[in-house]
Amino acid sequence: MDTAWIALGGFILLGFTLEAITGFGGTVIALALGALLLPIATLVPVLVPLSLAMGIVLAWRHRGHLDQRLLWALILPAMTAGTALGYVLRPTLDPAAMKTVFGLLVSWTAARTLWQRLRSRPPSHRPAWRSRAITFVAGITHGLYASGGPLLVYALSGMRLDKARFRVTLIAVWLVLDGALSAAFWLDGRLQTAWPSVLHYLPIVALGTWLGESLHARVSERHFETLTALLLLVTGMLLTFR
Template identity: 35%
Template structure:
């Protein structure tokens, strides 16, 4: 296998391992692929080159999971409470991505990872297996809009959408399936945006193709983990890794 132009075989191999890990997490929990891929993958490829390559992969895994588990989707929650505020914030995030400095975006993203990871780890620790308290409607809407902005800028509003969804849906299967429908809708918008702005070019598609095997293996491993690993344990490990990745992004810039 040859590396895409400008990317060494060693860097491609490391990126493939990152993507495999990221999509294992995504298939297991319903979120995390872009967060982990960008946080760790940006050490080998710039964020502006990596994001357009990841969106088609995310669409593929979301489409696969939705096609298998569509009966578990909480349609009412998705259409009434989650998708509208995120759709409202999405255009602002896309605009931010187009004009902001790449180094600044990387530091902001790292700070964002540290904050949300710390909050989520605190919540997992304090909950101790209990059902989380529901959010107020105002907080829910604010988190949704913020998640849409982050998704437009970084192709992942995951932590915020996850935070909102985890307070509304207890069943892990419904939780994962509902999030997958959300990513499917938002990433279709991002795909069109990248296409119109000519960021989804030949180079991006070549990198996408090179990462397809990692995505496919991650999907299989994630499906196994979803049915066998306790969600709380798995989620805690994910956010520890994300917090560390955030620290690296802030330091490296």
């Protein structure tokens, strides 16, 4: 295993620890940092099964907080349709262009999060149709990059969700979508190639899950989200202009 794959292990630990705390960000952090060293097309079939593994554990452990109505009525229909479209579009896109677009997306969502933190104002309410449209676009980014979290969080901003309900509902979304993507990767042959790397990184995901669970109730999510946004902003800029 060369230096790039060793570094990816550190990125996975960082990202999945933060996802266990907040409910999102694991794959996008690991992918954004990993894409500085490895092709996105190589990383996605490795990261998706790892996200699925963590989702199974956390969704089951915290199932009592799951918002079933929000999950099935609003999020999954739009996210599933968008993810399917992103999966179909991905082979037609240029890898260099994908990296640039992904960098711009990461930079925009990170900058928006930081701007909201500076303003210290709650997100404004938006119409349901607009939330569904943004959720659909989040699904497309999930199908392309397995990283629909930032846009989905944007789509859900303004809703009155407590911390525990928000986290486990997001985790349930990744559980369903990453399960579908893992099956698709198995059918198209990419998971068989990625499987040895997935097995290597599973203990790191387990460690990240344990760390995130330990820190979830002890540390302010606001501080973690701000640090995550700063990290993503720098990484997104590197991906865009590299």
